[in-house]
Amino acid sequence: MGKVILTTGLLILSNTFMTLAWYGHLKFKDMNWSQNLGLISIILISWGIAFFEYVLQVPANRMGFKENGGPFNLWQLKVIQEVISLSVFTVFAIFVFKNETLRTNHLIGFGFLILAVYFIFKK
Template structure:
């Protein structure tokens, strides 16, 4: 159960992270951020990043093996990176919509999945 909670919290964290880091690039066309200066964008993104941390820190705390969770440091980071890439890709496909998923992206994703397998494989 701690593993599931960890993954769900990491997914929520990555949604806010993606919005904080890249959302303002899309929103500039469709919102009040269109006229916002750099400092406003930074502060707005910082607020979103704070929400990210409300999910990221508990995810790591709950999921870490030495706190009774199922994951090592390497496994936590690998899960986070895989979720981050998936979240970012979904953001590009469904929100940005002007980026195309190409064959090299798919190959790269498959290599990342291979990395996840290698990290989690008990040798």
């Protein structure tokens, strides 16, 4: 149970950094310090943030992988990561991008992802 929680926790943290790296720069225009930055600067800042994603993602996958003594097979690790990624993104979009609306079709899509988790973990 410990590796399940640790793997999942690291994946949540990793995906938080990933979301910040991939989408956080879209809010830079609202910040005084970044208004004159060019695309190369934005890319470098995003890479700097994404570094921490990898620092957390790689150990999560290594310790969570069944062949390394973890509880998950490769397929399970991937689908867990995708569900966490969309969950973190949803929270980020709602609280950071207040003009984006969470709609019924989004929730239905997430429901299908939950079904994917069910089928991936089904023996």
